[in-house]
Amino acid sequence: MKSIKPTIDKNKEIPNPLESFLRHLNSMIKKNEQFYSELAESGYENVSAKMYRRDSTKKLPLNSSSIDLIITSPPYVTSYEYADLHQLSLLWFGDDPKHFKKWNRFSDEFIAFRRNFIGTTSKKEKSGDFDSVIAEMIVNNLLQVERPLAIDVGNYFLDMKKVFAEMYRILKPGGKACIIIGNTNLRGVEISNAQVAAEQMQRAGFEKIEFIKREIPNKMITPWRDSETGKFTGKDNPSKTRAYEYEYIVVMEKP
Numbered sequence: 001m002k003s004i005k006p007t008i009d010k011n012k013e014i015p016n017p018l019e020s021f022l023r024h025l026n027s028m029i030k031k032n033e034q035f036y037s038e039l040a041e042s043g044y045e046n047v048s049a050k051m052y053r054r055d056s057t058k059k060l061p062l063n064s065s066s067i068d069l070i071i072t073s074p075p076y077v078t079s080y081e082y083a084d085l086h087q088l089s090l091l092w093f094g095d096d097p098k099h100f101k102k103w104n105r106f107s108d109e110f111i112a113f114r115r116n117f118i119g120t121t122s123k124k125e126k127s128g129d130f131d132s133v134i135a136e137m138i139v140n141n142l143l144q145v146e147r148p149l150a151i152d153v154g155n156y157f158l159d160m161k162k163v164f165a166e167m168y169r170i171l172k173p174g175g176k177a178c179i180i181i182g183n184t185n186l187r188g189v190e191i192s193n194a195q196v197a198a199e200q201m202q203r204a205g206f207e208k209i210e211f212i213k214r215e216i217p218n219k220m221i222t223p224w225r226d227s228e229t230g231k232f233t234g235k236d237n238p239s240k241t242r243a244y245e246y247e248y249i250v251v252m253e254k255p
């Protein structure tokens with residue numbers, strides 16, 4: 001399957017794994033060559049890069065006012081359980097402590113690891129102000145339908161509020177943050193994530209530059225969600241609903 005997400009295709013013919021791997025490797029080599037020749041042409045070939053694996057709801061190891069641009073695609077509330085989706089790779093890498101020194105710790109302590117994910121379900125109810133009237137309305141509406149779901153969504157908004165505050169701290173004045181985010185509908189309640197994010201970011205001090213709505217171009221993932229749970233579902237599910245036909249790009253600036 002093309003997606004990294006676990007999916008079932010009953011008609012799938014099992015290909016020769018070595019052939020598939022080599023074909024994919026070749027295409028990645030070609031794309032990398034293209035990328036590096038573009039970097040060289042534009043004079044950006046020798047710019048250094050550093051990667052951190054961090055929980056973005058916590059303080060990042062970056063100085064205040066040190067970053068020019070943030071581009072991010074945060075989790076969408078309760079639609080993916082990222083920790084579960086990546087559990088297989090985690091277990092796989094965990095068996096290889098030579099190359100992935102700390103990964104076996106995550107697979108051993110999976111439940112605790114899972115709790116750090118933004119948008120995961122069954123977190124303990126957190127308290128605090130959402131800094132968004134839209135978020136307030138959404139959570140109140142959900143409370144009328146399903147309390148545990150209202151708690152999940154409330155926790156998600158509180159986590160994202162922390163992320164926005166940290167983004168604001170690390171950006172330089174004049175620095176920009178672009179976030180790509182989609183809305184959804186849970187148990188008949190419209191979950192306007194993008195509008196909530198825009199409100200929370202403005203409360204964190206950001207100024208709005210652009211709010212772009214765009215049709216999702218790649219239909220690699222199923223467009224169907226279960227109208228009860230908001231989770232991905234197949235086209236044969238009678239309570240299916242179409243979701244995320246659009247997504248939003250929110251561009252903000254730290255004044």
Ligand SMILES: C[S@@+](CC[C@H](N)C(=O)[O-])C[C@H]1O[C@@H](n2cnc3c(N)ncnc32)[C@H](O)[C@@H]1O
Nearest residue numbers: 054055056057073074075076082083116117118
């Ligand atoms: C919509 S996806 C974006 C994926 C990304 N664009 C990529 O290509 O890998 C959201 C990502 O946020 C990650 N995430 C969830 N909770 C997080 C947290 N507390 N800190 C940092 N990342 C988190 C998820 O694991 C997931 O990979």
